[in-house]
Amino acid sequence: MYIVILAGGAGTRFWPLSRRLQPKQLMSVFGGKSMLQRTVERVLPLKPQGILVITNALQAAETVAQLDYLHDASIEVIAEPVGRNTAPAIALAACIIARRDSAAVMAVLPADHYIRDEEAFRGTLLRAQSLAQQGFLVTLGIKPDRPETGYGYVEAGGELCEAGSYQVTHFAEKPVLAKALEYLAAGNYYWNSGMFVWQTQAVLCELEQCLPDLCLALQPLRCPDVEAQTALEPLLEAIYGEIKSESIDYGVMEKAGKVAVIIADFGWSDVGSWGALPEVIPSDAAGHVAINARELISIDAVRCLAYGGDKLVALVGVKDLIVVNTPDALLVCAADRAQEVKKVVETLVERGFTEYL
């Protein structure tokens, strides 16, 4: 199995910790190792044939630097000249992998997801691999525990021989709340996690049918003599000028025939904003979550998230706050307004405060 890690995101909802050159996946969201480093370490016990980390030119240097400590020759960082959403990144990886091993199965994993039970996660990947070998495009589905309107859903139909896996009858885009409530009640709808496992040839086949222009543009990558990284860069420069942004969900999965969902029950979060962290990090007796804080002193304060930037944090008489301290910026945000942190970033852009982006 090859692992493809999508590490080109440029999230703004973790500002001020996330920056243009240091997006969420390169951040130490939980203190310690970055999400990318955790994602890579999480798959190493599977001993994959290769790990392709797809990033973009802006973040390439930092991405390489962050993985350097592993001294693992099977890890390769490939920089798109510019991000074009998931379909081109996955197609690019598939072309490279197919050239090396035409029978390979590849797993596609975002670099910025939280996974609680890593053993269970690897077990799920292996079961997904076995489904993929039967020709399915496999998506990892998360059992919803709330009527979330921020994710896409997959509808599970007939059960497959692999335990906890079903044929997908329907891909549903981010729903309105009424629809999300329906999905939750139905019981056979799962969140589309953005993690996929498939035969490289199978996805290339679907890509050719669904996105023929993209495949045509990427054709030069399939020549057997395009292997050295030095040759890849100018080639990608030329190719990426022509190709359009497209998501793998909308561009391929919704149209593909043989799609399966495997139920992922390992504790998952896409950690979409500061507000998601209290779900995945244990809190203290007062409900506080402290990350990277030297100490937390709470005087009659409850349910705060404090990213301390290695400082002592003292909270007096406050509740439900997100407090984030970085070397040049300080955020204090109401916990239920975490989605609006991107408005701060928009304001910074408007006012030309580029040094904080």
Next chain:
Amino acid sequence: MYIVILAGGAGTRFWPLSRRLQPKQLMSVFGGKSMLQRTVERVLPLKPQGILVITNALQAAETVAQLDYLHDASIEVIAEPVGRNTAPAIALAACIIARRDSAAVMAVLPADHYIRDEEAFRGTLLRAQSLAQQGFLVTLGIKPDRPETGYGYVEAGGELCEAGSYQVTHFAEKPVLAKALEYLAAGNYYWNSGMFVWQTQAVLCELEQCLPDLCLALQPLRCPDVEAQTALEPLLEAIYGEIKSESIDYGVMEKAGKVAVIIADFGWSDVGSWGALPEVIPSDAAGHVAINARELISIDAVRCLAYGGDKLVALVGVKDLIVVNTPDALLVCAADRAQEVKKVVETLVERGFTEYL
């Protein structure tokens, strides 16, 4: 006129900006110059005969360093070995001044008060000087605008010849709320600001009557040959072992005979906590007060005080908060709980986090 500046306070309510070695008067509460520097600069236009800054051993070096830029030989820093409240500090200053000029008038000013109209302040001091020359112990009284229970009050009786000055008929300690409401309604009660003007001989005379032990202990300071700073230090060491803590209000003013109050109408605050700053610093359209913040970005946030420590501060969906950022600590406090910041300091002491004190 001599000026005596009481600069030995060790306030904890401005933590984390105020520390043991950097109490409120040495802090840049308003950004820029410290409160002590502002206090000294405020009196320089009066061309006083001498300025005695009374501090304690712990803060002496920083106090000297902060005043160095003025290159003014009339400024003298005197360090008590240990703070013993206001009466000993004032008595010490009076002994030193009396030795140099037995007819001098001295003004006693705390180093950590905010004064809006400095010209009016100096005018008031000059009028107080003239009252003092008639033998009065003069206290500067602030017309109350609320039933404050945190200050002492003076009751004004018969009007004196100097405009806006009255004989004091009664000194009242910090009242309970009902009493404070009475004082406010009465109209002839004023806050005791802790600023005094008197003849040095007059206050020494009262000190001798009210606190004879203190005066006896300080007697060696009145020898004409005790002048060099080098000689003063061991002398004070010996003296301060014997003397008791006492406030000038309780120890002298409440018992003294010829006391006058002069109405101080120059915009005053003792800046007792972070919560007092919005009263004295203009706020922006959203009601925010930003001090020492690189920029303030407010997304649907109102009435916050942000001490930025030279960072950009972003506030999202929050209101009535005090946010203070220092190099090693971060405070987020509900605005109406500012008095409880001292509980943070108490907790730090309990837990042995001395580095943050």
